[in-house]
Amino acid sequence: AQSVTQLDSHVSVSEGTPVLLRCNYSSSYSPSLFWYVQHPNKGLQLLLKYTSAATLVKGINGFEAEFKKSETSFHLTKPSAHMSDAAEYFCVVTMDTGRRALTFGSGTRLQVQP
Amino acid sequence: DAGVTQSPTHLIKTRGQHVTLRCSPISGHKSVSWYQQVLGQGPQFIFQYYEKEERGRGNFPDRFSARQFPNYSSELNVNALLLGDSALYLCASSIYAGTLPTQETQYFGPGTRLLVL
Numbered sequence: 001a002q003s004v005t006q007l008d009s010h011v012s013v014s015e016g017t018p019v020l021l022r023c024n025y026s027s028s029y030s031p032s033l034f035w036y037v038q039h040p041n042k043g044l045q046l047l048l049k050y051t052s053a054a055t056l057v058k059g060i061n062g063f064e065a066e067f068k069k070s071e072t073s074f075h076l077t078k079p080s081a082h083m084s085d086a087a088e089y090f091c092v093v094t095m096d097t098g099r100r101a102l103t104f105g106s107g108t109r110l111q112v113q114p
Numbered sequence: 115d116a117g118v119t120q121s122p123t124h125l126i127k128t129r130g131q132h133v134t135l136r137c138s139p140i141s142g143h144k145s146v147s148w149y150q151q152v153l154g155q156g157p158q159f160i161f162q163y164y165e166k167e168e169r170g171r172g173n174f175p176d177r178f179s180a181r182q183f184p185n186y187s188s189e190l191n192v193n194a195l196l197l198g199d200s201a202l203y204l205c206a207s208s209i210y211a212g213t214l215p216t217q218e219t220q221y222f223g224p225g226t227r228l229l230v231l
Contacts, residue, residue, distance in 0.1 A: 036222075043118075044157070044222040054117060090156050100208075101147070101170050102220060105155030 002027040003089045008104035014113045019063075019078040021108045023091030026072065033074045033104070034092040035065055044090070050074065061085070086112045116141070118207050118223035124176045124231045127195050135190040136227045139207030144150040145169070147220060148180060162187055165209050166175040192228075 007022040035047040048059025054067045058078055065076045074091060091105040119138045127133050139146050145164040149157035159172040165180035177193045186207075191198055206220035 034219075043224040044206075046219060046221065050217060080122075100145075100162060100210075100218060101159035101172065102149075102157075102206075103159070106156050 002029075002031065002093050002103050004093045004103060004105040006089075006091050006108050008108050009106065010109045010111065012111040012113060013081045014081055016080050017074070019081045019085065019110065021076040021089050021091075021110065023074045023076065023105060024092070025074060025093045027093055032094045033067060035059065035063070035068065035074075035076050035095075036090045036092055036104075037089045038090065038107075040087070045079045047076070047089075073094075080109075083112050086110055087105050118221055120203075120205050120223040120226050122226060122228045123224065124162070124229075126231065127129075128231050129195055129197060131195050131230075133135030133192050133195060133228060134189065135192075135205075135228075137207075137223060139188045139205075141227070143207035144186055145210035145218075146186065147206045147208070148188070149204040149206065150174070151204060152198075153201070157204055160190070174202055183214050183223045189197055189215050195230045200228060202227050204226050222227055223229045 001061050003026045004023045012020055033050040036044040037047050038044050046056045047063050050057045058064045063078045065074055067074050073096045078097045088107045088109050094102050121136045146164040148160040149158040160174050162170040165226045166182045180190045182188045201203045202225045204225045205223045209216040
């Protein structure tokens with residue numbers, strides 16, 4: 001079975017300060033890991049994707065994530081938050097075999113204070 | 115290129131009714147997946163279809179069904195609606211090009227928000 005745990009339901013940062021959204025995963029097989037973002041009343045947008053090519057993955061809008069197998073983590077970071085980053089962020093896992101369904105974490109709501 | 119489109123955007127139904135939600139994938143994508151997102155939670159997998167065949171099913175009752183058409187568009191049907199079916203229903207499409215899920219990325223539509231009264 002596969003699962004993801006997002007360690008913080010809410011994160012609040014000031015504009016211009018770093019962002020860290022934490023995610024731990026559990027998977028019996030080689031996982032593919034994703035971060036998606038959902039702005040209010042919008043669908044899901046892919047931020048970045050890890051598929052074993054490189055452990056540090058760069059995404060859109062300045063976000064990046066590092067895959068750490070020893071810690072089973074895939075934390076999302078951004079050096080400097082912008083007001084437009086305020087949204088719900090989902091860490092997602094899928095297995096490298098079998099059904100291709102995405103398994104979502106419960107989400108982290110990021111607030112950016114001016 | 116147009117992204118994934120879904121219709122309708124919003125829907126209000128009463129308990130016991132039936133609903134049909136529609137999804138058109140990105141051009142060239144042959145796989146469609148459906149997810150249910152209850153308020154305050156992450157999306158949960160309902161179905162995946164590829165080339166008109168069901169390739170995966172999540173832990174949902176038989177009241178939920180889906181199908182995929184020759185043009186790769188898809189419908190999600192829910193019978194005997196319950197209050198708990200109120201949610202945002204998301205459709206995602208992918209190319210389903212290889213044998214490994216790592217070769218795929220699922221792209222999501224804006225969703226259909228269903229309210230059951």
